[in-house]
Every structure is written in structure tokens, then in C-alpha cells.
Amino acid sequence: MKSFPDEVDITVRAGNGGPGSVSFLRARFQPRGRPDGGDGGAGGDIILEVSPNLRTLSHFRGRRVFAAENGRRGQSQDRHGKNGASLTIPVPLGTRVFDNDTGRFLKDLMTPGERFVLAKGGRGGKGNAHFTSSRMRSPRFSQPGEPGRERLIHLELQILADVGLMGAPNAGKTTLLKAMTASRARVGAFPFTTLTPQLGVMGPEADREPLILAEIPGLIVGAHLGKGLGHRFLRHLTRTRLLIQVIDLSQVDPADPLGPLNMLEEEMRAFDPSLLDKPRLVALNKIDLLAPDFPRDRVIRAYAEAGWRVFTVSAAIGEGLAPLREAIWAEFAVKPEPI
């Protein structure tokens, strides 16, 4: 299995400023001409930008050096040189930025669309038109452009969940998480606090990028988290694009099949109504425990008729997991372009 691509070292080079120009406007009755050398253009910046479509740093592939365009030389007739284009590097939410020369932490990118200037382009040099004075009417020099900044940068992806498993205590979230995810060794290497949800990595497989699944503990109801909801926990919800409502089907009252789900939804609304904007799947778990007379089909139909995408599974014996996994992959089908 390919290791989880969670860190990358890059060199970034902002553009150099263009040199100022030395030029004289030849005009009648002005033997030496008026200095008219324009300023150089500014070099382009190197900018990181949080792209909501990315979930890993794997789009860097082998690319390690990123350079922005240099500013152009100033021109005669006081014309300013063209500014160099900036280069924007897309990164996923949860990217932490370090200066690789000093090891210093620079930035935690935690908002979709957020931008961070890694390296400023150099300023353009001034043209000779700037240097005229009473003593110097015809300066034959201009200022060189300022060099763009070059830095070694270390990017590290904070492991944040793509998929959140929610549900009442004992519904089987942990068991389902473990049944659907493979090696967790890599994730385990990250220092998490005690309030951090359980994490697992699904994939990578074929050409699918790996997905991080997280158990959102004890639901938001706060029964065992109370006001101690850790920062990291909230961050997971920020990035989570898909939620799975895990319900213990063996505990469902056939007279009120949607009861447990409505309760979860109510709790989510109370905690943060924007959670209800995220797509949600329902996993009716513990089908291996159903009594023979349990009206299983009728209960499932009630969910489907209410518009839910519903899956019946047994996390314990691994039944019904394949269709659920496919539905999860389908939700993340957009493949990031290499940069």
C-alpha cells in the first residue's frame, strides 16, 4: 500500500523585480534628451490557497520547485515594466505550513479559500527618470530590481476527517469505522489529545484518493464531551464533507422507525444547523441481531420514502459494507488535477 501522502518539502521562488530602464527622450533643442527610463515590474508572489476539492497533498506528485514570474524591465517613455504573474499553489484544508530553514511554524490553513503569501516578489527597480536632480540632469543609471524571496517550505497535512460517523452511544460507530478502514498505523503516529475522535483511512485503492473517516464521539448531545468539545474535534467537522448516521437497527421501534434518526438530526441542528447542509447517509447497523419477526423491509422502506440513502449493515460480521463504501467513494468522485 502506498503510504499516506501527508507531508511534502518544496522550494518556492518568488519572481525578481525587473530592473529600471535607462533611457533618454531625444527631442529637438535638447541635445542630451530628457531621462525617461520607466520602472521595472514587480516579481510575482508565491501564494498558497485552500482548495475545497483537495483532501491530500498527493497532487504535488514529484513537483518540488515552484517559481513565480519575474517582473519585466522598465521601458523608455516612462513605461512601467510588466509585473510578473504570481503563482498560486492549491492545498487542502488543514495544511500546516513551516519554514524548512528555521523549522518555524508559519500558518495553519483552516478556512476554505484562505490565501497565504509564502514569498513576496521583488520590487521593480526605479528607472533613470527618478534620479534627475539639479546637479544631475542626465543620470545614466537605474536601480536594479529587488530579488524575489526564495524559501524552503515544509507542508504537512493535519489529519482531518472527510467522513464523519455520528450516532447514539453504542450504535456501533467504532466497529463500523474499523470494519471499513485499513491500516491506521500512519494516523496513529500523530499526537492526538484524548478528546480526538477515532480515525481510520479508507483506501487508497485503484485511482481513488484515500479518505479519512472519523468517529464523532458520543454525538454532539455532549453527553460525554460536554463543553470540553476539543478544538480538533470541531476541526474535523469543519472539513467533513459527508456524514454517516449510524443507527442500531436492533433497537429501532418498528412503530417509529425514523425516531432514532430524527433524534440525531435534532441534536445536530441544536449544535450547528450548518451540519444539516452536509450530505448524509444512514447505516442501519447490527442486522445480525434482528429478531426473526422484525419488519426489516418495512423499516428500510420508511427511511427510503423519507428520502434517505439507507444501507443495512452488520459492522460486527462485515455484512453489507461494500455498497456503503461505494456510496462514500461516489461522494468524493471529483479528482484533483495535478499541479
Ligand SMILES: Nc1nc2c(ncn2[C@@H]2O[C@H](COP(=O)(O)OP(=O)(O)OP(=O)(O)O)[C@@H](O)[C@H]2O)c(=O)[nH]1
Ligand atoms: N452483533 C453486533 N454487534 C455490534 C455490531 N456493531 C457493533 N456491535 C457491538 O456493539 C457494541 C458497541 O459498539 P461500538 O462500535 O463501540 O459503538 P459506538 O457507537 O462506537 O459506541 P460509543 O463510542 O460508546 O458511543 C460493541 O459491543 C460492538 O461489538 C453489529 O453489527 N452486530
Ligand SMILES: [Mg+2]
Ligand atoms: Mg465508539
